[in-house]
Amino acid sequence: MKLKSLLTAAIVGTAGLASLITAPAALAQVKEQYFPALIYRTGAYAPNGVPWANGFVDYLKLVNARDGGINGVKIAYEECDTAYATDKGVECYERLKGKSAGAVYHPFSTGITFALTEKAPADKNPLITAGYGRSESVDGTVFKWNFPLMGTYWDGADILMQHLTKKEGGSLKGKKIALVYHDSPYGKEPIPLLQKRAGMQGFELQLLPVAAPGVEQKATWLQIRQSRPDYVLIWGWGVMNSAALKEAVATGYPREKMFGVWWSAGEPDVKDLGEAAKGYSGLLATGTKGKVHEDIKRLLHDKSQGTGPIEELHTALYNRGMVSAALTVEGVRRAQERFGKGKVMTGDQIRWGLENLNIDAKRIEQMGMTGIMIPVSTSCVDHEGARSARIHTWNGKAFEPVTPWIEADSAIIKPLIKEFAAKYAAEKKIPPRTPEDCQS
Amino acid sequence: MLYRENGQFKVSYTADQQIFPIRQDRVAMLLLLALAFVAVPLLASEYLFRAILIPFLILSLAAIGLNILVGYCGQISLGTGAFMAVGAYAAYNFQVRIEGMPLIASLLLGGVCATVFGVLFGIPSLRIKGLYLAVATLAAQFFTDWAFLRIKWFTNDSASGSVSVAGMQVLGMSIERPVGKYLFCLGFVVVFALLAKNLVRSHIGREWMAIRDMDVAAAVIGIRPVYAKLTAFAVSSFIVGVAGALWGFVHLGSWEPAAFSIDRSFQLLFMVIIGGLGSIVGSFFGAAFIVILPILLDNLPQWAGIPIDTALASHLTFMIFGALIVFFLIVEPHGLARLWSTAKEKLRLWPFPH
Numbered sequence: 001m002k003l004k005s006l007l008t009a010a011i012v013g014t015a016g017l018a019s020l021i022t023a024p025a026a027l028a029q030v031k032e033q034y035f036p037a038l039i040y041r042t043g044a045y046a047p048n049g050v051p052w053a054n055g056f057v058d059y060l061k062l063v064n065a066r067d068g069g070i071n072g073v074k075i076a077y078e079e080c081d082t083a084y085a086t087d088k089g090v091e092c093y094e095r096l097k098g099k100s101a102g103a104v105y106h107p108f109s110t111g112i113t114f115a116l117t118e119k120a121p122a123d124k125n126p127l128i129t130a131g132y133g134r135s136e137s138v139d140g141t142v143f144k145w146n147f148p149l150m151g152t153y154w155d156g157a158d159i160l161m162q163h164l165t166k167k168e169g170g171s172l173k174g175k176k177i178a179l180v181y182h183d184s185p186y187g188k189e190p191i192p193l194l195q196k197r198a199g200m201q202g203f204e205l206q207l208l209p210v211a212a213p214g215v216e217q218k219a220t221w222l223q224i225r226q227s228r229p230d231y232v233l234i235w236g237w238g239v240m241n242s243a244a245l246k247e248a249v250a251t252g253y254p255r256e257k258m259f260g261v262w263w264s265a266g267e268p269d270v271k272d273l274g275e276a277a278k279g280y281s282g283l284l285a286t287g288t289k290g291k292v293h294e295d296i297k298r299l300l301h302d303k304s305q306g307t308g309p310i311e312e313l314h315t316a317l318y319n320r321g322m323v324s325a326a327l328t329v330e331g332v333r334r335a336q337e338r339f340g341k342g343k344v345m346t347g348d349q350i351r352w353g354l355e356n357l358n359i360d361a362k363r364i365e366q367m368g369m370t371g372i373m374i375p376v377s378t379s380c381v382d383h384e385g386a387r388s389a390r391i392h393t394w395n396g397k398a399f400e401p402v403t404p405w406i407e408a409d410s411a412i413i414k415p416l417i418k419e420f421a422a423k424y425a426a427e428k429k430i431p432p433r434t435p436e437d438c439q440s
Numbered sequence: 441m442l443y444r445e446n447g448q449f450k451v452s453y454t455a456d457q458q459i460f461p462i463r464q465d466r467v468a469m470l471l472l473l474a475l476a477f478v479a480v481p482l483l484a485s486e487y488l489f490r491a492i493l494i495p496f497l498i499l500s501l502a503a504i505g506l507n508i509l510v511g512y513c514g515q516i517s518l519g520t521g522a523f524m525a526v527g528a529y530a531a532y533n534f535q536v537r538i539e540g541m542p543l544i545a546s547l548l549l550g551g552v553c554a555t556v557f558g559v560l561f562g563i564p565s566l567r568i569k570g571l572y573l574a575v576a577t578l579a580a581q582f583f584t585d586w587a588f589l590r591i592k593w594f595t596n597d598s599a600s601g602s603v604s605v606a607g608m609q610v611l612g613m614s615i616e617r618p619v620g621k622y623l624f625c626l627g628f629v630v631v632f633a634l635l636a637k638n639l640v641r642s643h644i645g646r647e648w649m650a651i652r653d654m655d656v657a658a659a660v661i662g663i664r665p666v667y668a669k670l671t672a673f674a675v676s677s678f679i680v681g682v683a684g685a686l687w688g689f690v691h692l693g694s695w696e697p698a699a700f701s702i703d704r705s706f707q708l709l710f711m712v713i714i715g716g717l718g719s720i721v722g723s724f725f726g727a728a729f730i731v732i733l734p735i736l737l738d739n740l741p742q743w744a745g746i747p748i749d750t751a752l753a754s755h756l757t758f759m760i761f762g763a764l765i766v767f768f769l770i771v772e773p774h775g776l777a778r779l780w781s782t783a784k785e786k787l788r789l790w791p792f793p794h
Contacts, residue, residue, distance in 0.1 A: 041751035042758075050751075079750040081738075086699055087495070090692065091735060094491040111696055114602045118693035122616065134600070183589055185600035185696055192599045209589070212698060420599065427536075428606050 033070060033332055033344055034100035035060055035077040035325075038092050038108055043083035044213040045238035047268040048317055052108065053079070054308030055321025058296055061307070063329055065299040070332050071341045084238075086111040090119075097123060102347025104128055104328045104354070110186035113146075120145040125347040126331070126354055130324045131156075131262055131285055135189055135413075136420035140355065140383040141433045143421065147354050147383045149327050150376060151285050154416060155387045155408035156261045157190035157233070159283060161197050162406055163391050164231055164259070172203040176227065180220060180244055181235035183209040190235060190261070192416060200412070214240025221247040234260040234282075241269035245277050255279040255394075262389065266317040270394045278396040285389040286319040288399075292368035316392075316399065323373050330359055330367075330376075352440070355380050374405060380438035387413075443787040459637055476626055481619045489618035496731045497625040498686045503711040503723035504636050505679030510709070511717035512640050513672035514652030515565050516573055519580030520708045522561075523677040524684025525700035526584060527554040529594050531685035532603050536596050543608050543615075547628075547685045554681020555674045562673030566666055569655075581702050588697040604694030621690050628686060632679055637720050639675065648672050649718070714768060716777025725776035729768075734761050 039053035040046055060077045069075055078099070080092035089112035093105060104126050107113040113133040120127050121144065128147045129137070135154040137146035165172055179194060181187030191207065198205040206229055208220045214236055221244075224232060232253065234244050241264045248258060256279040260269070265282020293313050300306040312318045328350075335345045335353030345353070357378040364370055376385035388405040425432065443464050450456040460466045484493065506520050531550025534541050561580040565573050588594050588601075595603050608615050615624050639645050647668040650658035655665055688695045707730060715726020737757040741748040748756075772779045786793065 039750070041749075042754040046751075081750045081754040083754070086692065086695070091491040091495075094487045095739070098485060098487045110600075111602070111698065114600070114604065114694040114696070115692055118604055118606055184698060185602040188600045211585075428604075 031073055031344060032076040033073050034103045035075050035328065036093075036096035036099075036103050036105055037077055037079045038082050038089055038096070038106060038112065039079055040081055040083050040108070041079075042081055043085070045084040048238050048241075048263070048266060049084065049108070051266070051268065051308065051312050051315055051317040052321035052324075054312060055318035055323075056106070056325045057307045057321075058300060058318075059292075059322040059325035059329070061300055061305060062292070062296055065305070066295055070329060071336055073332075073336075073342060073344055075329070082109065082112060084109050084111075086115050090115050093119065097125065101344075102350065104331060104347070104350055106130070106324055106328070107133070110134075110189065111184060114185055117143070117146060123347070124351070126351040128324065128328055128331075128354070130327055131320065132186065135193075136417050136424060138382060138384040138417050139421035140378075140380050141421075142425045142430055143383065144433060144437075145351060147331075147378070149354075149357075149378070149384060150323070150373070150386045151262075151389060151408070152384065152387075153186075153189035153235075153261065154193040154413050155384075156283055156389065157193045158197070158408040158413060159389050159406045160233060160259050160261070160391075161194070161201075162409065163403065165201065168230075172201045175203040175231070176206060176229040177203050177231045177233065178206040178208055178224060178227070178229035179233045179235060180208045180210060180217075180224075182214055182237055182240055183211050186237065186263075187235045190233075192420070193413065194233075196412060196416065210236065210240060210244075212240075213238060215243055217243050217247045221251045221253070224253055225251045230257065232258045234258060234264045236260070236264045240264075241266075242272055245270065245273055245280060249273070249276050256281075259283075259391070262316070262320070265392065265394075265399070267315040267399070268317070270399075275396045277394050279393065281391050281393040281402070282399075283389045284316055284392040284399070284401060286316070286323050287372040288314045288316060288319050290369055290372040292322070292372065295368055319372055323369070326367060326369060326373065327354075327357075327359075327376065330357060330363075334358070348440075354378065355383070355438070357385055359385075380433065443784070443790075445788070457641075459641070473630070477623070481623060484622075486618050489622045492732055492735060493622055494618070494625055494691050495687075496727055497622070497629045498683050498691055499708070499711065499731055500724045500727040501625075501629050501632055501686065502680050502683035502708055503715065503727050504633055504720060505676045505681075505683060506708050507712050507715075507717065507720065507723045508636060508640065508648070508679070509672050509676035510712055511719065511722075512645060512652060513648040513669065513676075515562070515669060515672060516570060516709075517577040517676075518574045518702070518705050518709065519558075519561055519577035520680055521700040521702060521704035522577075522580040522584040523554045523558050523680040524687060524704065525588060525697060526557045526677075527551055527681025527684035528688035528695065528700065529588055529603070530554065530681070531689065532605060533594065533596070535605060535689075543610050543689075547682055547689065550685035551678045551682035554684065555678040558673045558677020558681070559670055562670055562677075565669050565673065578702075581705055585697050585701065600696075602694055602696045603688075605689050606693065608689060615690075625686055625690055628682065632682070633720060636675075636679065640720070644668075644671060652718075710765070714765060714775055716775025716780075719775065719777035721780065722775050722777030725780065729764075729776065733764065737761060 037056055040049035060075045064075050080096055082089040082092050093116055102125055106128050107116050110132050113129050116127055126145050126147060128149055130149045131151050133148045135152035137143035137148050194205050210217050210220055236244055255277055258280050260282035262283040262285045270277040301310050331350050331354040332345050334357055335349040339349045355378055357376055359376045361375055374386050374388055378385040387408040390401045390405055391403045392399040392401045445462045448463055460469055509515050509517050527550040530553035531546045534546035534549050564576040568576055595601055615621055647663045650663050651665060651668045659665055692699060711726030711730045714729050716722025734757050737760050741753055
């Protein structure tokens, strides 16, 4: 009896292994551009991961339904759930990698970005890390395959500091600013910039790490109650954001003095608190209302093709996901302009496309994204393309933009990028790219 | 029929003391090694290497290390993730700070650092036992989490706290390609598995087992508990440390302390328990069960051509995986290794069971 079940188990196991060997042979079909989606709909970060994933997938569906693909090349996408874990993300990357000749990957986690940054160059797959990832990867001469499009954490921190400086009437001298951050590469990213600004502007920076996933923050907020900083910056993700706001309510720290990065100022973070979170502000790198939403309603939701609930359409994270997908699509479209319209692009070709993006207001209008994204124009040296965001404030029911677009100060960030990219290049012995390489 | 030892007489002590006293086992082992060293590199796809075989091998190695401590010496440890982290970060520092350091040397030195750390955190085992010791080893876990997040020196002043290695080579040969990485890991695993197997059959291994079964009785017959327990901690954390270094260097390439969190410690403990406490081969079974099975389950709906929601697939994986753990622990509480040896015993009698 036992032997029999063992034998069955062995057979099932071998069959499974055999199919593992043959699985990657099932390549994406011809005339379909493959879009891998490393997303998470499970785990501690799912509340924030789900709207992003829905936006990402909805936009890809929309391009197929509205435009008939990219110049006739249909988009085939596939999801893989990483649960925000680095090892799972690496497995997903390897799993999806075998299915196409090359594709753009959105790691959607700073930890996974760090791991994939080491793997992508060998596989010739560009990585888009729109609004996250390594800040120094803006430097395209060192990071050939990384594209932190539309803002890095250094930009985010800089924009917040500009806003606070303005609020304080031009000077932050003698002020105390606390950074409550997720204790991971993600949360640590803004620190070099904040330290530099602290030195320049003469404010005191207090660093308060919160252990992942960030449910337990009592000690942190007691420290805040003791030291009474003038402002608190929140660099959290998932459950950490709402936990921080709850603790702020409990310790009586005014929400008006709390500012989150774009990943800490989404609807899932505040909606449970409602009125209690009123006054909390954060960065908003995308708009939340545009023509594209009508298209999605008409072409997807009305035909029951929508990925998530329709109420999600105007939320910050959903639109973040949508813009990320749009940037990828535009990268492929740009590559097709050079390498042949209506053809399936390889990873190397898309990399050229992403390096030569020029999404102007007219193109944005065509995409139906007016009011949602700002113009992006990249080059071989600048892999970022745009570095602006707005501040929006929670009024108890919805987020409202309260400032115009603020651009990050290149004078402060550029030298940092140079310094950190040079350090990375020296550590990894990467020779700087030649002008010819930039053309390829 | 084939698996029978009739006629295989042992005429010397050496023959009797072999790891595999039965000829069929030896042949099967050689075939398995040939398969692993020759056939797999020729046949396997990149996905199979990078996502399945390499993590499987490295975690098997870590499970062997933990099995020595938990399975053979009976000291429950929840600090495996910490020992792996020490191995990985120490190896990283040797690699980065010393120009021209050979890769293998830094990995082994990482293991040596983990040994020192392991012995240090093994000292409480002289006074406390069982679950209390598990709690004490948890301290190691929290200590490394803290140290590698906070002490900048360990991460070579990396701003984000994430470290990475690239351009690995052994004896002038680059091992950047998946086949090279696989063979590199396989080499380590084979050598360490052989060492571990021989160690547990030696007088030291017998001391460990005596301590595990009853430490007072062992002390009465002249085994020094201090020596036995601390050697178990030393050997175990050395192997675990090397596995940790391999995990960081070969599998991830770039890592942060979260890669060696408490979850990793639990994962390894489950591997050892499900695979079989006090069994080297059980470590492999356990690692296969924990590493490969979820990936298989996760991939199944797609291979079967059933379009299924990603979240649902993930949740199903968790549910089926959990159910299987419970099933195996009920069917065979001594782990998969015991199932394996039962199967072998049955095979010897087959087709005439009595």
